[in-house]
Amino acid sequence: MLSAAASGIPRLRWAAPPRHTLARTQWLLLSSSPTRTPAPAAAGPGGLEPPDLPRLAKSARISLSPEEAEEFSPKIQQVVDWFGQLQAVDLECIEPSLRAGTAAGSSLREDRPEPFANRDAIIEALPSYDDPYIKVPRVLNKE
């Protein structure tokens, strides 16, 4: 889902003619879709390519049965279409920004330690714990 959204976002930007070239091209780099075609004319609802369900599921480490894939496909298509609709928004007089909802001003934290008090609860919540380590399935480093 996130992936579908992510590859949708850059396209959104193409709807408006580029004013801030730097920011724009860098946004585009974010798209991981191998079939990215900068065709602003084709943008609009349904103008985005249909999501590749098996690939999305694989990236998210979710196993889907063919039936489930069939069931989810139109739902995800709907999300993509929604992003397609956003492309119709006129951005002509909007200053491009790196991020949405930036509250200028300090959002930083002082480098002061505050150990988390309820460590026991965290450890408790671990699915598999082998004191003092978290136990996970075997991961091979070398082949």
Added chain:
Amino acid sequence: MALTLLRGIRTPTLFRTNVGLFCTARHPPLAHFTTRAGGMQTTEPKAAPKSIQQATKEAAEHKTRGFEAVIGIETHVQLSTITKAFCSCPYNYGSQPNSTVCPTCMGHPGTLPVLNAKVVDCAVKLGLALNCEISMTSKFDRKQYFYPDLPKGYQISQFDIPIAEKGYLDLDLPVEFGGGHRRFGITRVHMEEDAGKLLHSESGSYSQVDLNRAGVPLLEIVSEPDMRTGIEAAEYGAEIQRLVRYLGVGNGNMQEGSLRCDVNVSVRPIGQPEFGTKVEVKNMNSFSEISRAIDYEISRQILLHKESQADQIVQETRLWDESSQKTFTMRKKEGLADYRYFPEPDLPEVVLTSEYIDEIRNSMPELPEAKRRRYENMGLSMQDVIFLANDDNVAHFFDATLERGADAKLAANWIMGDITAYLKNEKLSIDEIKLTPLELSELIASIKNGTINGKIGKEILVELIAKGGTVKSVIEEKDLVQIADPAAIEAIVDQVLADNPKQLEQYRAGKTKLQGFFAGQVMKASKGKASPVLLNKILAEKLKGNQ
């Protein structure tokens, strides 16, 4: 000497033979030295590196002919902040596993990251030190992959707009390796968080994770592919370590993993504009290992080229194995990893002001390159310059000694000679001894003005290092003032000659080497206090027989 290739440096005969060899590497296109690969085929891997290096020197030189290596380095610097990058968990290396964790760094749902201001300070410092352009506005992105040491399923990093980019790093190659000044390009510096530590249980049936390190701030420095030899790469790493330590942004400790270098090595026929297929080499725990790993990898690739098997060089990650001095395939790259980067929605952009950047710039200490140039202008030899600027504590001590009026060359000699020998012996660092820069300058002055001689100076130095105190008090306490009265020395010489008639006879019969014996006896009789110049002058006259 924390320079690279310590083992090599301790072997004078080795680097004497290597000087010519490394000199040829001064002209960047051609790396005329490679080690090991050839030697490994005929020599036991465990054999002393030096002899292998020597044995394979010629073969290696012959083998690289016609090819050049292209090396780029990605360095991860762990920042020595008190807390993690995005949560307030304290981090200390070696803490009880999974003890410094919280819902944020463990990736629990509903938690939000808040950036540690100190991380930005460190990034701007290092960015400036690497002569980079600093981005007034940068942002964080999510790099997504699945691995058990990454609780959130993504790493918060910077993708398309790093905090610093387009810089360079200046350094001086050690004299033993031909010397020379180098400038290597820096592509970018970005902020990101570290992953946890993954361990493999002994039975191998499962793996273990320690998440203390998860979320610890890192700066990743990406170099341009500007290096051509293992030495250049190792020196680049060493200079990054120096910068990190000078700036105080990290401890730069490679053994603890606070400084990690991943190198990309490719080889191409000289004159070919395109790069060859690059191979990533990891798992080097010292600069000397970096140098040897790269040289091995270069030889391996050139050999494949020469045997028309260049297609066997594939894009992959190889691990350096220190015990066999070889690299081994870790994993083949299956195309480009798809990290599905997208802007981190939980963090606002990082906005800097020029006032802030100026403030950081003004707070920065003199950096190694500036120090080296300053020392060079004092007329010190490049070997002295590199040594003194290598460790900022040593440089501080040296500078402080000069501020007390000491002569640069003499101060350098004392620090690099007797003081360093003592430190090495006692495994101390220069800021842990009781000798102060003021007393070193006093010592130098006392020798210069003839109050004491050099030999006594050495004795006083050891006393001052171990027990502290002042040069004056030690001289007075032990009555060490140099005997500079010719009459007094003449009296001692006469006595010694009278006490050793047999030797005197031999001397006059032509065994002039005995002058050293007499000089020693006189010095001993004076309790080491005789002025050596006067002693030798008077002794020589007396021996000639002007009795």
